[in-house]
Amino acid sequence: xxxxxxxxxxxxxxxxxxxxxxxxxxxxxxxxxxxxxxxxxxxxxxxxxxxxxxxxxxxxxxxxxxxxxxxxxxxxxxxxxxxxxxxxxxxxxxxxxxxxxxxxxxxxxxxxx
Amino acid sequence: xxxxxxxxxxxxxxxxxxxxxxxxxxxxxxxxxxxxxxxxxxxxxxxxxxxxxxxxxxxxxxxxxxxxxxxxxxxxxxxxxxxxxxxxxxxxxxxxxxxxxxxxxxxxxxxxxxxx
Numbered sequence: 001x002x003x004x005x006x007x008x009x010x011x012x013x014x015x016x017x018x019x020x021x022x023x024x025x026x027x028x029x030x031x032x033x034x035x036x037x038x039x040x041x042x043x044x045x046x047x048x049x050x051x052x053x054x055x056x057x058x059x060x061x062x063x064x065x066x067x068x069x070x071x072x073x074x075x076x077x078x079x080x081x082x083x084x085x086x087x088x089x090x091x092x093x094x095x096x097x098x099x100x101x102x103x104x105x106x107x108x109x110x111x112x113x
Numbered sequence: 114x115x116x117x118x119x120x121x122x123x124x125x126x127x128x129x130x131x132x133x134x135x136x137x138x139x140x141x142x143x144x145x146x147x148x149x150x151x152x153x154x155x156x157x158x159x160x161x162x163x164x165x166x167x168x169x170x171x172x173x174x175x176x177x178x179x180x181x182x183x184x185x186x187x188x189x190x191x192x193x194x195x196x197x198x199x200x201x202x203x204x205x206x207x208x209x210x211x212x213x214x215x216x217x218x219x220x221x222x223x224x225x226x227x228x229x
Contacts, residue, residue, distance in 0.1 A: 002157075002159075002160075031215060033215055033216075033217070035217075041221060041222075042117075042204055042206075042219030042220055042221050042222050043158070043204075043217070043219050044219075045216045045217060045218070048215050048216065050215075055215070056215060056216055058216065088156055090158060092158075092217075094215065096215075100215075101148070101160050101163055102160075102215070102217060103160060104150075104157060104158035104159075104160075105157065106155065106156060106157040107156045107157065109156070
């Protein structure tokens with residue numbers, strides 16, 4: 001058990017809708033990272049938050065946005081959903097230093113119809 | 114450019130055989146970190162091992178061992194005496210200063226199938 005939880009487990013949306021995915025990090029972990037994993041591929045970095053500020057972003061459009069809260073919870077919001085957004089979304093928490101290991105949650109499986 | 118290559122798509126073994134997973138990485142940085150994660154069918158990525166670029170000492174941890182060679186930019190991972198519970202997708206990942214620390218660049222993964 002990593003102590004990282006995500007909700008919901010599964011989600012089905014239709015194209016054009018908006019979705020919010022939630023993550024609860026390990027207590028004391030100031031950094032949360034979000035990844036998108038399409039079927040059969042490795043996870044792709046979306047962005048990272050450190051102490052409630054965005055601290056790096058991957059090659060994802062602005063309709064992917066995030067929030068981090070002081071209570072070690074965070075959100076990933078995706079607007080104007082597209083079919084290609086169907087994937088497993090993983091969050092990972094870490095202490096915040098460069099060498100720290102990221103511990104992953106179980107993921108949210110998003111299906112866009 | 115930052116890149117991780119796992120050339121093996123799938124490896125099938127019989128229980129108790131050894132399995133070696135290959136990982137080749139590219140980075141321009143002299144300081145970087147390499148990781149192996151396991152993803153069982155449940156989907157959660159499980160951390161296995163981490164090495165930094167200044168420590169090429171190869172180690173053994175239980176049934177896991179790894180071979181880090183900077184000269185060939187390789188970070189291979191071996192499971193000794195495989196078990197059915199080792200069946201999963203294994204990912205090699207790299208973290209360096211490109212874009213930002215904490216951005217893990219993953220390989221495509223290697224599916225390991227262990228049959229009784």
